[in-house]
Amino acid sequence: MNNFSEKMFNKDEKIEMALRLLYEENGFKKFKMNRFEEYDLYRENKSFLTGSDIITFNDLNGKLMALKPDVTLSIVKNIKDEDGALKVYYSENVYRSEKGSYEFKEIVQAGVEHIGEIDVCSMCEILMLAGKSLEKISDDYILDISHIGILSEILNECNFKETDYDLVIKYIGEKNTHDLKTVFDRAGVSKELYDVVSKITKLYGPFESVLSELESIIGNKAQTAMAELKNIFDILKSTDMTKNINLDFSLINDMSYYNGLIFQGFIHGIPKSVLSGGRYDKLLEKLGKNKQAVGFAVYLNLLEGFFKGHRKYDFDNLITYSDKSDLIKVFKLRDELINKGETVRIQKENSQEFSFKNIIDIDNFGGVI
């Protein structure tokens, strides 16, 4: 990268640009969003959003608007059935409050969406892009993959009432098999079904080993989902990503929006998942669109603090001067240093606020840099 980018951008910003370049290289078109959307768009799809609080205001016509908490909904709502395949990427500021926090944050979110006809090719492409996105941040990454179809078919057989079902989903997501058993027992579900669900919840590891164990657990259930996973893996195993991919069936998104492949990305050293995505045909269905969709988001705000000390010095040079100084010398020196590619700050005295590589007192300056 040239001197300008090297100097001006910190590591987080460089990654944002690297991601944008990655998506452009792979034929995705940039999607630019409006800053505001009508609040109704989010109100009607609250469970698709990751938080519950939205910043709202009234526009000049009195309509309730929102500072966008999400990008996907804005992309999807404008889809027309006549449109061809839409492959877009974005890098936008969204406004959300984290659970348990008392304030809103401006979060930089990058992501890709592929809307149209989704097949094994599209899904593999998205997964590879997800892996490459994580790799831009760190080599030490893990991409966890799951397929909601595996568990949803089995859970339907259990016939839980709504409150129990919500608890079951919560406990699966926590890998909490002990509390899960309590719900199953209380609802009178068979031990066989509990065994299947708890074994699947506990599975975690590389594709090859987990897939064979999974097959022995589920027998001939969820065959469509299994086939889809196998087809995807057959392609992925030709990449060098496989060492970073694990299957994790405790991964569970809101099933009213996601219906198949789902995945989450983790970086060693960052405590939350930095990437999250999946197949969300059901969201399009809810919005009355006759298309399929798959995509993911990267939460760049989580990179804050991950890369330590991006700049050793605030500026390269400080030039100090006095009333007796030859000012022409000051500005000449400044220009020479800038032409050398360095940064210069001129101050009467070193106020100790900033750190510098070189401090030059022009009155004692010999003239050689």
Place this chain on the structure above:
Amino acid sequence: MDNMISVALPKGRLGEKVLKIFEDIGYDCPAIHENNRKLIFENEEKGIRYFWVKPSDVAIYVERGAADIGVCGKDILLEYEPNVYELLDLDIGKCRMAVAAPKGYREDTERAVKVATKFPNIAKTYYSSKSRDIDIIKLNGSIEIAPILNMSDVIVDIVETGTTLLENGLEPIINIVPISARLIANKSGYKFKADKIEEIRKLMLEKIKKNT
């Protein structure tokens, strides 16, 4: 980022019991028994690092990845709902979350119940499941005196033997949920240290089964 497993232990009686379990399954750390003011203890050979924290903070350390795993009561998990894995019920520190009231208490269903508690989230969830309107008084300790001083009608608090309640003229009237100590893990840390964490879980489970 090293490959040691960081464990957040709750300061106090429960934490001492938990440390013993870790030691019994082979994750001992002799330094932790030295009489000093240190808060972080490592055993490089066993690849484990412990630190003592306030019991109600264990979940925060684990959620934020400062600890890979930790042990805390189910009451803390229900109250703060941290986004963590809950890998095991250690079956120790057993007690229950209950509604307690002065002896002979009769609820006035025509108005909101005044509930004094250290666990406003748990109290709200319980009463809303009964479609009951409540007025929450959040206190930090000595909850038992609230109904005695007529500041609240009832309290929602942890009950073990019930002796404290009895001595203050209160009795448990509703059991909300049983509480015990749980092993929790950071979701991201788990991915990178799954084998080691699962080994700890398995050994702990065996130890627990043997003890019962």
